[in-house]
Amino acid sequence: MIDHYPVLIVILPLLFAFVVSGAAWIRESLCFPLTVIGMGLSAFFSVRLLGQVATTGLVEYRLGGWETPWGIGYHVDYLNGLVVTVVTVLAFINLIATRKNVEQETPEKAGAFYSLYLLFIVGLTGILLTGDLFNLYVLLEVASLTSYALIGMGSGRAPMASLNYLFMGTMGGCFYLLGVGYLYIMTGSLNMVDVATLLPQLFNSSAIVMAFIFCMVGVGIKMAFFPLHMWLPNAYGFAPTASASLIAPLMTKVMVYVLIRLILTVFSVDFAFVVLKMGDPMVWLSSLAIVAGAVFALAQKNLKRMFCYIVVSEIGYMMGGVWLGNNAGMTGAILHILNDAIMTLCLFLCAGTIFYRTGGLDLDRLKGLFQKMPVTMACFVTVALSVIGVPPTCGFFSKWYLISGGLQAGQYGFVAALLFSSLVNVILFFRVIEISYYGDFEDHHGHGSSPEAVMEAPASMLVPLLIVSVGLIVVGLYTGGIVNHLINPILMKQGF
C-alpha cells in the first residue's frame, strides 16, 4: 500500500468521479458525501506522501512496472510533494465550504458538478506528480477541459467567458505540445530526467531554444501571465462561486509549478539563465504584470473581478521570483505558490460567503456588512492583511524573500513594482473595509434580500473559512520550517 501512494492520489478521484456521476442517477443527495470521501482520501494520501518524501527525499513510482525512460514514471520530490499536498487539502476545504453555493447556484446539477470537480483534481494532481512530458500535456488538458466546463456552468456571461478561455487555453496547450515535439525530435525521449541528461550537449541547437520558448508561451497562456492574461478576469469573474474558488487558487499556481519544474528539472538552470540570458527581460515583464494587475484591480467595481486582477498581479510575483535566478527569489516564488494558493482561496471563499447572503458583489452593495456578517468580515480583514503583506501572516514572508531576492540580483524595478503593488493592495482592501464598516446597510429591492435576511453565513461555510484564515497565520509562523526542510533541499540540489 505504502508504495502506491503517488498513484492513489490520482486514481482515487478518477474512480470516484465515475461513481459520483453514476450515483447522480440514483439519488442526487449521494453525490456530495461520495465526493467528500474521494477528495478526502486523495488529500490523506498526499499528506502521507509528503511525510514519506520528507524522510526519503525522493519517491519514484513506475506505472505498470515499466522502467522509466520507456514507461511513465511518477517522480515525487520536495517540490511537487509540497504543492500536491497544498492542492488536495485546499480542494477538500473548498469542497466542504461551498456546498451551499452549489445548491444555490447550480441546483439539479450536483452530479455533473461534483464529478467535474473530482476530474479537475485528477488533472491537477497528475500534472504535479508525473515525470513525463507528454503525460503532463494530457493531464493539463484534462484539468483545462474540466475547468472550461466548471466555468461554463455559470449563468449569464459565463458560457461566453468560458469559450474565450477555451480558445486561449487550447492555444496554450498546443504550444506546449509543439515544444515537447521539438524536445522529442532532438532527444528521442519524453521522460523529464532522461531529457535533462541528454540536453546539455544540445544547448547550442536552435531547436532546443524554440522548444523552450514554445513551452514557456504555452505555460504562460495557461497561467495568465500578463500580456496573455486577457481570458482570466472574465472566466473567473463570471464562473459559479464554487468553481471560481476551486480554479482560481489552484490552476494558476500549478502552472507556475510546471514552469519551475521545466526550468529546474528539464531545461536546467544553466540553460535558462546562462545560455539564453532570459532572466532580465522576464523580470521586467513580471514587474509590468504586477503593476498592470494592480492598476486594473483599482478600476474594478466588483469584488470578485477585483480579486481576479489581484491573481494576475500575484502571477507576476511568482514569475519574477523564478526569473531572478537566485536562492532568495526562487525560495520566495515556491513559498508564494503555497501562500498565494491559501490567500486566493480565502479571498474567493469570502466572496462566495458574501454572495450567498447578499446575492451581489458590487462594491457599493457591501455597505454595513461588518454588522451583519462579523465573522466573515474578520476573515476578510485577515486575508487582506496577508495580501498586503503585514508580518504575522504568510503573505509577508514570501514578499520578504522576493524583495530580498530582487535586491540581491540588483533588480530594483522589480522591488519597486512589489512595493507599488503592496501600496495599491492597501488602497484596494481598505476601500472595501471602509465601505463595509462605515456604510449603512441598504436594502436592495428586487434581489430578494431584505435586511433581516442578510445575516451571518451558516456554520458549514464559516468553519472552513475560519480554518483557512487561521491557516494564513499558522503557515506564516512556520515559514522557517517550511523553507529549511522543504524548499532549501530542492534548491540545494540545483546548485542555488
Add this chain to the structure above:
Amino acid sequence: MSDLMVAIVGKYNYWLCIILMMIGLYAMIAKKNLIKKLVGMNIFQTSIILFYVSIGCKEGATIPILEHRADHSVLVDAAHYINPLPHVLMLTAIVVSVSTFGVALALVLKVYRKHKTLEEDEILMQLRSE
C-alpha cells in the same frame, strides 16, 4: 536560390504544418463566427498532430509489426520500421482535440440559446447594451 529550394522541398512536411497552423490561427483571430473560430482551432490542433505523425516516418520503412518466426535469432533492425511512438502519442492528442471540440460545441450551444446568434460582434453588442 537552390539552397532555399532544398530547404523547402527537403522539409516539406514542416512547411505544410506551418501553413496549416497559420490558417488555423488566422481563422481563430480574424473570423467573427464562433463555429468558424472552432474550425480554426481544430485545424490548428490538427497541424500539430500531423507534425508529430510526420516526425515518426522514415524513408523506405514499414509499419512496426514483427512477423512471427520460429527462430528468435533474427535481429530486428530499427531502421526498417517507422517509429510508432509519436503515432501512439497522437492517438491521445486526437482524443484530447475531439473532447475539446465537444466541450466547445456545448458552450457554443449555450451561448446561442442566450443570444440567438453566433456572430461574435453581435453578441458583444448585446453584452454592451445590457
